[in-house]
Amino acid sequence: xxxxxxxxxxxxxxxxxxxxxxxxxxxxxxxxxxxxxxxxxxxxxxxxxxxxxxxxxxxxxxxxxxxxxxxxxxxxxxxxxxxxxxxxxxxxxxxxxxxxxxxxxxxxxxxxxxxxxxxxxxxxxxxxxxxxxxxxxxxxxxxxxxx
Numbered sequence: 001x002x003x004x005x006x007x008x009x010x011x012x013x014x015x016x017x018x019x020x021x022x023x024x025x026x027x028x029x030x031x032x033x034x035x036x037x038x039x040x041x042x043x044x045x046x047x048x049x050x051x052x053x054x055x056x057x058x059x060x061x062x063x064x065x066x067x068x069x070x071x072x073x074x075x076x077x078x079x080x081x082x083x084x085x086x087x088x089x090x091x092x093x094x095x096x097x098x099x100x101x102x103x104x105x106x107x108x109x110x111x112x113x114x115x116x117x118x119x120x121x122x123x124x125x126x127x128x129x130x131x132x133x134x135x136x137x138x139x140x141x142x143x144x145x146x147x
Contacts, residue, residue: 004119007112008099012089015067015076020089028062029140030114031133034097035088036070037078039108041127046082048130052137053086060116061137062086068094068108115140 011021033049035042046065053063065088067075072090079088089096103112103123113122113136122136 004115004117004121005102006117006119007114008101010096010099012091012096014087015072015079015090016087020064020087025062025064025114026118027116028060029116029137030118031061031063031137032066032112032114033063034066034068034108034110034112036068036108037074038070042078042109043082045109045127046078046084049128049133050082050084050086052130052133055134056137056141057086059141061141064089066091066096068092068097113137113140115143 007022009022011019014020031049031053033045035046049063053061057063063086065079065084065086067088068091070090070092075088075090091097097110100112103120107125109127111124111128111133112120115121121140
């Protein structure tokens with residue numbers, strides 16, 4: 001846990017047009033999922049992420065999608081079609097992935113888990129099976145965060 005690196009700060013506009021800053025995630029465990037409407041594996045993964053999100057949203061776990069290399073209309077249609085209720089940043093140029101230098105976030109789908117202190121606790125460069133995501137979140141929820 002001591003060797004975890006802090007995630008970079010980032011921000012932008014959510015698909016719904018509201019501004020977002022990563023500093024708003026402070027104190028919560030965060031699942032950051034890089035996806036695109038053009039990504040076939042994302043069609044399988046996103047509904048599973050939504051199921052986990054629905055179960056853990058009241059436990060101090062936040063989910064943030066990062067829609068990369070996409071068009072806003074296609075991204076919004078994708079989110080509606082798979083039933084994703086958590087917010088997604090609209091990042092057509094992939095700038096958020098670039099902010100995570102040293103972490104392979106430029107492959108889609110990719111998922112980065114942040115602990116409560118905002119440090120990178122896990123990186124997945126492929127589809128994350130629902131059971132694996134639940135197990136990783138359970139471990140992070142059980143951690144005591146140093147003050």
